[in-house]
Amino acid sequence: MKKRMNIRMSGLGGQGAVTAAHIMAMAANKEGKYSISNPFFGAEKRMAPAESYVRIGPERIYDRGELVFPDVIMVFHPQVITMQKSYTAPFYSGIKEKGLIIINTSADLLHEEDYERLGKLGVSVYNFDAISMALEIGGTELSTNMAMIGAVAGITKVVSLDALDKALQERFGKRYVASGGTATLDEAIKKKYAKKEMLLKKNMDTILKSYEIAGAWAAEHKQELEAVAV
Amino acid sequence: MSEYKVLPGPEAYLPPSAASMGITLPDPGEALIEGRIVPEDEAIEYAARKLLSAKVPTIFPGPQVLWKWDEMAPKIAKALRELAVILPARLIPMADYRPKYPKIDPAVEINPNHPNLTIWHNKIDVCMFVGVHCHLSGMGLKMIRGGTDCYTIAMCLMAGHEDACISVRDTTDEKIRKLIDAVKKLKAQGVKSQALPFTQFKHDYKSVKE
Amino acid sequence: MSKEKIQICEDLYDIMPPEYQDMVENATYGKEGRGWKDIGESKELIEQHSLCAGCPEAIAFRYVLASLPNPENTVMVGSTGCTSLVFPHVAVHNIHSLFGNQNAVASGLARALKVRFPDVQKDVVVLAGDGATVDIGLDMTMQSWFRGEKFTTICFDNELYANTGGQESGLMQKGFVAKMAPVGKLFDKVRLPEIAREAGCHYVACLTVSKPQRVEKALRNAIFVAREFGPTYIQLYTPCILEIGKQSMEGLDEMKSAETVGGRFVFKEYMTDAVKDFLADLEAKEKAQKKTAKKPVTA
Amino acid sequence: MNKKAAVGNKRIIASTHVKLGQKNKKGQTYTDPNRFFFETPGTANFLTGSEVIREAIKRASIDMSVAYPITPQSEAAALIGELYAEGYMGDYFRGESEFAVMSQCAGAAFGGARVFTTTAGPGTMRAFENFPMWAGARLPIQVCVTCRGINSPLSIQPDTLELYFLLETGMLIWHAETAQDLFDFILKGFVVAEQPDVHLPIAVCCDGFFVTHTKDTVMLPPDDVCLPPYDPYKSPVVCMDMECPPVRTMRDPFVMKSNYISYAAHATWQQEMRAACDRSRKHTISLLDGLIDAENTDREILIVASGTAVSQGREAIRLLEQEGVKVGLVKIKSLRPFPTQEVREATKNAKHIFVPEFNMAGWLAREVQAVIPDNHRVVAGPRVGGGMTLPSEVIVEEIKKRLGMKVATLASRGS
Incomplete structure (x- = not known):
């Protein structure tokens, strides 16, 4: 990859945006790229705004903290837009020219005014129903973050499927240290799948499916997406 | 290296600590003379000369050598006794560090909490600290330089003291013996002790000398 | 530390001030069954003190130090107040750090000593005034009991802040x-012995220091129980004769009247079965x- | 791990009362710090700052740790608890408040233990009375401070204001930029803080979330080596264990002006604490390769910073480089002792000195202004507070403005 990619993930507490950022960063790390991921959240709990950030690049990354000027924004939940559960308003403020927005939604949530402003910046928007995909393939809403990962990787190719697989193994395959709430959610998801292997497989399947569909979309929009392709 | 010189006081109402003036402690094998880093042997020889030139040379042994708590303490104690006899010098102990109540007799003991008495109303012109815990010794040395013109020597069991005019680090009984040898050598060269006659407790140096 | 370690190097023995020589020769370190009766016959572990003449705290201090079963392996923790003026003159290692944190310091200390000396019985004893124990430090006093920390807490209860000049305290009547109580204290004396019992102390005693035998017994009980079971608490009435307007010689009478039937300091003890x-x-x-x-030794 | 020291450099002296090469009960080998830091090969790991704290403590041969929950240090404190469960230390428990925790740490240190704890923001403030007490009592406790906002209204976000308060406690204060720094500083911090001529508490600080919750690449030595343990008898004060002289001693007796104790004792006591802090320079220089890192200080424009602000500065320098503006960097690693001479030397060529900070007070700018000549050269900023991020673009903007270059005003929120 030639340049740094800065990704902002805006979601709601409990959706796995923090985990998604960690997995993306781990995957990048596994294929020899530099990466940093960090979360940002308040004292609130589930369904409250929670953001995480991942920076991936060809050289050592120092920049940290909240990503104010991202290349890619991933919206994990429609409420980020509809209820303004976002650290910025509108949720896309700060996005760089020719950036990319990925939204988990079953309906188009943007207004004409939004499209106008994003259009001026040359920003592409990819709407897709990550929750349905998670339910269908992963068998649980908790895999929504996997669908989101698949989408961003499928469009930008910032990390490979192989690297994502390795990152998943590390994240769910062994005991993992996480803050209180995340640890509890991990346990919940492990209970859903009888076996750990099953969990890994379902997650990877979700990523694969999403990667495939998003990849096809990206092929159609190759020109516009130049700035966020690796 | 700092230009600051660690000379006998009284330097100021509250003199600066030598460390804050840029004096650094020596590495093993080295020592300090008045803030300059020198080879250890040079400092030991200089200390011997200073002690011999004093009218009231005094050794202040601290708890780490007064009390028989480890293997090294009695060895250093023995060497100190020999040094005191050969110089001759008074031995005034710093038995502990408590603010003593109601009074302290500075001819019998010293204590860093009683600085006006620490060196006996400035009667002591050269003193040597040995086996005093470094924090307390650092305090005592600073106060002496603040209030008197006493020349201070610190034979430190650990890393040394910038606030002493002469400081040797990692002191063992062998280093005290080196000091004894230096005294003997100077005496053999004709350097005479300038110590005023004194009687200390049950021990009169003249009688022990035989 | 063994008694053998409390020795002066021979070569410097004669230059040591006499009270240190006396301490090495005549103090009761390592003596089986040491107690208050040693006072007057042997070197005490306490030198001069800077308390008011006739202060019952001074005699309480002497009883406590004379009765420690294991002074050569005891470390004490004090707090700010009149007691901290005595501690520099005590011949067991002791710590003053801040006002009110004595039970927290003791918790860390007792655990560190256990880690460093797993095979030696090191006793930790807290001794602080009522302001430190009950007011500013109550949280840490009680939390150390909840945690079951294995050390003894002694409160010298003089029912006010003596060192700062006689302000209202929680243990005041x-x-x-x-x-600071210009119209009289508006609430009851805090019932710390009962609180201690409920908070997990395995042995609690509340008494005056009028009877040395009783102080000795309570202290030894508290320390032995702390070693085996967990936290113990002793509350000793040491009236501040100055602030309650008594004369130097009236301390004993004050204590005796407080321990008579109906008084605040009728002897009481709580312990588990x-x-x-x-x-x-x-x-x-x-x-x-x-x-x-006692049996005569036969040759 | 930090840069290797050149051969022939002065080396750090560590305690040797426990034989080097001997193994502890976890099978770790007590290793001379010079070997540990400069000769042991490291491997790359991708970890959060909290995990890095665990990795450091695993190799630190600590005796005890006391914990209390407060974001963002809670994960680290819990992970240390796991190390205890695995047998890496003698004791560990949860205290009842930060004030109590720091007192418990003091008690353990008075008793001769190597102690480590962590705190953050309001916890630091609640604990505060203990810090000057630690320093005055010469207790070489290490506290890892993961900075967060302290004022009302409550915030859990990174803000380095609490560091301003810590500066004059008498403790050594080091400020880590990255997770790697954090790992190195924690281990090296023990070695420096426990030197007999230093023997002071040390606060190893980092910015909460930016370091604690950020996954980053860290080089770690193998976990079968560890530091030599602490030797409480190489201490400038008496260890409170009844095993060393004098037997009659109190830590630490009141020193007040009265008929028998002099005020001078308290004044020289304070001087001695500060002298000890100054003495740490020598040891810190050989272990951290200087109290500062200086890059391109021949340039007219300099960024002087500590902690995460250094990272943001580095990114700003990259961005400016693309526009042809060359900027040098001074990273301050040790805030106490403050690298006075080093900063003077490093800034002597600079015409403009920018001090970006993650607090509203601008304490680092004041520190720099206080020690350099012609201090109008210092631009005290840009600054953010309350956990706001400080994008490198904002630093770029500040520098360009000062240079009279055209800038498009950046909006931080909304558009």
Whole structure:
């Protein structure tokens, strides 16, 4: 990859945006790229705004903290837009020219005014129903973050499927240290799948499916997406 | 290296600590003379000369050598006794560090909490600290330089003291013996002790000398 | 530390001030069955103190130090107040750090000593005034009990802040007019012995220091129980004769009147059943030992 | 791990009362710090700052740790608890408040233990009375401070204001930029803080979330080596264990002006604490390769910073480089002792000195202004507070403005 990619993930507490950022960063790390991921959240709990950030690049990354000027924004939940559960308003403020927005939604949530402003910046928007995909393939809403990962990787190719697989193994395959709430959610998801292997497989399947569909979309929009392709 | 010189006081109402003036402690094998880093042997020889030139040379042994708590303490104690006899010098102990109540007799003991008495109303012109815990010794040395013109020597069991005019680090009984040898050598060269006659407790140096 | 370690190097023995020579020769470190009766016969572990003449705290201090079963392996923790003026003159290692944090310091200390000396019985004893124990430090006093920390807490209860000049404290009696209680204290004396019992202390005693034998017994019980079971608490009435307007010689009378029927300091003891059995065993053993000791030695 | 020291450099002296090469009960080998830091090969790991704290403590041969929950240090404190469960230390428990925790740490240190704890923001403030007490009592406790906002209204976000308060406690204060720094500083911090001529508490600080919750690449030595343990008898004060002289001693007796104790004792006591802090320079220089890192200080424009602000500065320098503006960097690693001479030397060529900070007070700018000549050269900023991020673009903007270059005003929120 030639340049740094800065990704902002805006979601709601409990959706796995923090985990998604960690997995993306781990995957990048596994294929020899530099990466940093960090979360940002308040004292609130589930369904409250929670953001995480991942920076991936060809050289050592120092920049940290909240990503104010991202290349890619991933919206994990429609409420980020509809209820303004976002650290910025509108949720896309700060996005760089020719950036990319990925939204988990079953309906188009943007207004004409939004499209106008994003259009001026040359920003592409990819709407897709990550929750349905998670339910269908992963068998649980908790895999929504996997669908989101698949989408961003499928469009930008910032990390490979192989690297994502390795990152998943590390994240769910062994005991993992996480803050209180995340640890509890991990346990919940492990209970859903009888076996750990099953969990890994379902997650990877979700990523694969999403990667495939998003990849096809990206092929159609190759020109516009130049700035966020690796 | 700092230009600051660690000379006998009284330097100021509250003199600066030598460390804050840029004096650094020596590495093993080295020592300090008045803030300059020198080879250890040079400092030991200089200390011997200073002690011999004093009218009231005094050794202040601290708890780490007064009390028989480890293997090294009695060895250093023995060497100190020999040094005191050969110089001759008074031995005034710093038995502990408590603010003593109601009074302290500075001819019998010293204590860093009683600085006006620490060196006996400035009667002591050269003193040597040995086996005093470094924090307390650092305090005592600073106060002496603040209030008197006493020349201070610190034979430190650990890393040394910038606030002493002469400081040797990692002191063992062998280093005290080196000091004894230096005294003997100077005496053999004709350097005479300038110590005023004194009687200390049950021990009169003249009688022990035989 | 063994008694053998409390020795002066021979070569410097004669230059040591006499009270240190006396301490090495005549203090009761390592003496089986040491107690208050040693006072007057042997070197005490406390030198001069800077308390008011006739202060009951001074005599309480002497009883406590004379009765420690294991002074050569005891570390004490104090707090800010009159007691901290005495501690520099005490011949066991002791710590003052801040006002009110004594039970927290003791918790860390007792655990560190356990880690460093797993095979040696090191006793940690907290000794602080009522302001430190009950007011500013109550949180840490009680939390150390909740945690079951294995050390003894002694409160010198003089029912006010003495060192700062006689202000109202939690252990002051209701109605007492004092600084910061200009119309008299408006609430009851805090019932710390009962709180201690409920908070997990295995042995609790509340008494005055009018009877040295009783102080000795309570202290030894508290320390032995702390070693085996967990936290113990002793509250000693040490009236501040100055602030309650008494003369130097009136301390003893004040204590005696406070411990008579209906008084605030009628002797009381709380202990768990397990502790009761343990102490009974201990007493039986001590009696048996004394009996053997009394038997004439036959050649 | 930090840069290797050149051969022939002065080396750090560590305690040797426990034989080097001997193994502890976890099978770790007590290793001379010079070997540990400069000769042991490291491997790359991808970890959060909290995990890095665990990795450091695993190799630190600590005796005890006391914990209390407060974001963002809670994960680290819990992970240390796991190390205890695995047998890496003698004791560990949860205290009842930060004030109590720091007192418990003091008690353990008075008793001769190597102690480590962590705190953050309001916890630091609640604990505060203990810090000057630690320093005055010469207790070489290490506290890892993961900075967060302290004022009302409550915030859990990174803000380095609490560091301003810590500066004059008498403790050594080091400020880590990255997870790697954090790992190195924690281990090296023990070695420096426990030197007999230093023997002071040390606060190893980092910015909460930016370091604690950020996954980053860290080089770690193998976990079968560890530091030599602490030797409480190489201490400038008496260890409170009844095993060393004098037997009659109190830590630490009141020193007040009265008929028998002099005020001078308290004044020289304070001087001695500060002298000890100054003495740490020598040891810190050989272990951290200087109290500062200086890059391109021949340039007219400099960024002087500590902690995460350094990272943001580095990114700003990259961005400016693309526009042809060359900027040098001074990273301050040790805030106490403050690298006075080093900063003077490093800034002597600079015409403009920018001090970006993650606090509203601008304490680092004041520190720099206080020690350099012609201090109008210092631009005290840009600054953010309350956990706001400080994008490198904002630093770029500040520098360009000062240079009279055209800038498009950046909006931080909304558009």
